């Protein structure tokens with residue numbers, strides 16, 4: 001027995017490492033647009049490999065070997081946004097966009113969202129963290145103004161030219177408004193979720209920003225982080241989640257979709 005362990009312990013380590021890598025890769029990619037394409041490609045390749053081995057089809061086996069290089073390049077193309085975010089996160093140095101003294105701005109921002117929600121005015125915010133949002137800010141109108149409930153309320157008033165599009169926020173200041181964010185192509189279970197929420201998701205798929213959304217239709221407040229939507233949050237929940245992410249740097253998406261669903265039910269029955 002001991003001899004067997006001595007002989008094979010390195011294989012066990014290898015299997016463990018590969019299992020962890022595959023599982024982490026699966027967790028990172030499962031909710032992405034490319035996941036289905038990847039699953040389809042893998043099923044096709046494995047099926048072909050099996051058939052060609054069983055029937056000893058030499059040409060197909062040879063073609064499949066050559067296909068491995070193409071497959072590696074295809075992976076980079078399919079998962080380009082996710083890889084870009086991952087690499088940018090690794091290289092980023094600043095993690096929090098709000099420090100203690102800027103928590104007041106966070107309160108003003110949430111208060112503005114609550115007021116917009118009551119007035120059923122749609123709004124979209126992206127809070128910059130480690131990765132620069134400059135390219136997105138440049139698609140809108142540069143502002144550089146201190147966050148205030150009144151200013152945000154005015155900008156997202158439906159009769160103003162800047163209400164359309166998203167607002168970029170950094171270090172307690174409004175950097176720009178009327179900005180165009182990338183739109184997520186993710187499959188979402190709720191078909192009523194439209195472009196505003198998809199743009200909130202999109203910017204968090206490509207960067208480490210946190211996006212906040214006020215729904216024009218329902219007044220629901222939502223938070224997007226790392227390509228995940230936490231829909232229909234109560235203002236206190238939103239404040240707590242934002243503080244966890246921005247002030248304490250906790251990155252977990254602790255509130256899952258079933259909890260969002262329950263909150264939604266509670267809201268509609270109230």
Ligand SMILES: Nc1ncnc2c1ncn2[C@@H]1O[C@H](COP(=O)(O)OP(=O)(O)OP(=O)(O)O)[C@@H](O)[C@H]1O
Nearest residue numbers: 122164165166180181194195196197199215216217
């Ligand atoms: N790429 C984008 N970047 C920033 N803002 C966008 C983008 N695409 C759409 N929007 C904003 O979303 C608005 C359209 O929202 P839409 O009704 O499709 O979304 P929704 O997610 O259903 O939100 P709501 O619940 O507010 O209706 C547009 O008027 C525009 O202000």
